[in-house]
Structure formats: C-alpha cells, structure tokens
Amino acid sequence: MTQKEMLTHVDHTLLTQTASWEEIKQILDDAMKYKVASxxxxxxxxKEASDYVDGKLAICTVIGFPNGYDTTASKVFMxxxxxxxxxxEVDMVINIGWLKDKRYDELEAEIxxxxxxxxxKILKVIIETCLLTDEEKIKMCEIVTKAGADYIKTSxxxxKAGATxxxxxxxxxxxxxxxxxKAAGGISSLEDAYKFLELGADRLGTSRIVKLVKGQEATGY
Incomplete structure (x- = not known):
C-alpha cells in the first residue's frame, strides 16, 4: 500500500476541548490537500466546516463523547x-455502564x-476497548453487527489507552x-498506521499521521 492510499483511510482528527476555528480550518485544509477519508x-x-469545504471533504463528528452515558434521546438528537x-459521518460512544450491566438489548436498540x-450517512460505534474485557469486546462485535452500524471503533x-x-x-x-x-487513539507512527490496516482496520482516527507526512515533505524524507 502506498502512502497516498494509506491516507485515504485516515480520519484526520481534532477533538481537543480548546480547538479553535483557526485550528479546525488548518485541519480541514490539510485533510483536503492530502485527500484523507474525513x-x-x-x-x-x-456547519461552519461543511460550508468551508463545500463538498470537497467528508465532515465527521462525535456524539455522546467521550463518556457515552448520555440518554439515547440525547444521542439521537445530537x-x-x-x-x-x-x-x-457520526462517531458515537456506547453506554459502557450498560455493557457492564449486560443490558445488551438496550445497547442494540440505542445503536x-x-x-x-x-x-x-456513516455511523461508527466507539466501544472504548481499554475499559473492556475481551468477552465484552466480542459481545460488542455481535451487538454492533446486529444493530446495523457501519463501523466498530476502538477508542x-x-x-486510559487507545487502539491496539x-x-x-x-x-x-x-x-x-x-x-x-476503525482504529483510533494513540496511532503515532506511519509504521503503526500501515500495520493497523494490514490487520483489518479500514479507518484510522488520528491527529498525527498527516502531521508526520507533512514533516516528511518538509525535511525531504
């Protein structure tokens, strides 16, 4: 896979609490330049971003983020x-407490x-793998599949941690x-990005990969 192809799987991300419009605009400019997924x-x-890119880039956002314990009605509204x-594209966080309580029907109904x-439009379901057992992760694979979502997302x-x-x-x-x-959280090298895709990820949620590619261009490597 070429670097150009790898970038088409990237969701170029900025979700910090302090994100300003100038920072968001830079993310959008870079995302359009490098032809990432979103x-x-x-x-x-x-709304502002959608108007700014004018159809040249998919805009993705998050709901119930980052804790997931909003009511279903709130998440649907968002x-x-x-x-x-x-x-x-919309990336939602599951109600992790419901998973711990084995309220599987409610989790599926919410999704x-x-x-x-x-x-x-595309729905990605964030299950926050670092807080789950392998048994719970497997159960969420089943629930996300049955509920008809488009993606399951790690983090x-x-x-506490991101994708592994x-x-x-x-x-x-x-x-x-x-x-x-979708693998997300802590993807900090180009090598890791390729590895996640080789293992079966279709999307990479990351703030770093485009920056690394820009750095390569700036240094000539």
Whole structure:
C-alpha cells in the first residue's frame, strides 16, 4: 500500500476541548490537500466546516463523547443535528455502564436508533476497548453487527489507552461482514498506521499521521 492510499483511510482528527476555528480550518485544509477519508471535528464546528469545504471533504463528528452515558434521546438528537448541519459521518460512544450491566438489548436498540437518525450517512460505534474485557469486546462485535452500524471503533482517545493491534485482530475475527473497523487513539507512527490496516482496520482516527507526512515533505524524507 502506498502512502497516498494509506491516507485515504485516515480520519484526520481534532477533538481537543480548546480547538479553535483557526485550528479546525488548518485541519480541514490539510485533510483536503492530502485527500484523507474525513476530518473529524467537534459538533459545534460542523456547519461552519461543511460550508468551508463545500463538498470537497467528508465532515465527521462525535456524539455522546467521550463518556457515552448520555440518554439515547440525547444521542439521537445530537446525531440528527450533526447530519442537518452537514456531517457525513457520526462517531458515537456506547453506554459502557450498560455493557457492564449486560443490558445488551438496550445497547442494540440505542445503536439502531442512532443509525436510523443518520440514515444513509456513516455511523461508527466507539466501544472504548481499554475499559473492556475481551468477552465484552466480542459481545460488542455481535451487538454492533446486529444493530446495523457501519463501523466498530476502538477508542475515543480520551481514556486510559487507545487502539491496539490485538483489538483489531479480535474485531476482525468476530465482527460481521457488514461492519468495518476503525482504529483510533494513540496511532503515532506511519509504521503503526500501515500495520493497523494490514490487520483489518479500514479507518484510522488520528491527529498525527498527516502531521508526520507533512514533516516528511518538509525535511525531504
């Protein structure tokens, strides 16, 4: 896989609490220049960003982020609002407490409701792997598949750890054919980016990969 091809799998991300419009605009400019899959930004900037890119880039945002314990009704509203503002992709965080309580039907119903809210746009389901057992990760592969989401995603990048190679292997073995995989959180080298894709990830949520490519260009390497 070439570097250009690898970049088409990147969700170029800026989700820090302090993100300003000038910083968001830089993310969007770089995302368009390097032809990444999307720019993943805070919901409050989606309308402005969508107008700015004018169809040249998919805008992604997050809901129920980063803790996931908002009510289903709140998440559905956030999802609809994001789509109405121009988002093409929505990354939601599951209610991790419900998973710990084995409230599997409610988890599935919530994902279904949010997928219905986003319609034909892409829904990615963040399960925060660093807080889960392997048994819980496997169960979420099953639930995400049954609920009809487009992606299962490892992490928010705001908890104890991010994506691991082992989690991508586990997802690949247990998720349904209709569900793709997104690795996110802590992807800090080009080598790791290629490895995640080789193991079965289809998307990479990262703030660093585009910066590394820019650095290569600046130094001539």
């Amino acid at each position: 720019a993943c930004i805070p919901a409050s900037y989606v 999802a609809k609002d994001a789509i109405n503002n121009g988002a093409m 279904r409701a949010i997928k219905e809210a986003v319609g034909n 928010t990048g705001f908890s 190679f082992d989690d991508i292997k586990l997802f690949s073995e247990h998720v349904g054919k209709n569900v793709r995989i």
